[in-house]
């Protein structure tokens with residue numbers, strides 16, 4: 001049976017107090033800390049700023065990178081679950097490995113030509129490789145990454161368009177989770193976007209076991225209570241299945 005993992009999205013934290021926010025979440029019962037790495041493709045920025053503005057973004061936002069992961073690592077031993085929303089994830093493996101990232105989840109849309117090299121490199125740096133897909137990407141696209149020799153160990157099904165916290169959960173993404181769970185019973189299946197007390201049941205009954213939640217946890221008067229509720233939902237769904 002796959003383990004219930006609750007990963008508060010630090011995107012909803014107070015970035016000016018990242019270390020204490022991380023500690024607060026761990027004290028509230030978080031298993032992992034979800035780190036959303038959204039950035040411009042570095043060469044696109046240096047080669048041509050206009051190109052970067054046109055198509056150098058994977059998402060229309062900028063958040064944090066390896067220097068911040070390195071700083072946070074000095075304050076915590078927690079599993080840092082890094083979700084790379086970048087156009088060239090290969091550029092980030094080395095720096096994030098050095099910085100102390102634990103998991104490295106890249107987007108299938110950004111790695112169609114080099115995912116094997118990418119997975120190999122992630123593993124060689126001691127990180128857990130994962131693949132993510134945007135809402136418009138069919139689930140079949142990740143199968144080659146799960147069936148081959150260099151397979152990923154986690155699939156992150158986006159339940160909002162990546163880029164920002166606080167968006168509305170897309171229940172239609174649950175077909176992907178169901179299909180994946182049926183085909184890969186022991187895979188870590190993560191969901192991210194709009195998860196909270198009112199949407200968790202849909203995700204866990206479809207088979208998700210890793211839950212990323214930002215606004216519903218950080219915005220709650222009692223984050224520990226929300227984390228317990230999310231975990232309970234995963235465990236109940238597993239008992240039923």
Ligand SMILES: O=C(CO)[C@H](O)[C@H](O)COP(=O)(O)O
Nearest residue numbers: 009162163165166194214215
């Ligand atoms: O990856 C993300 C956005 O791209 C965030 O992790 C995600 O949206 C979580 O925030 P919330 O729970 O508030 O929806």
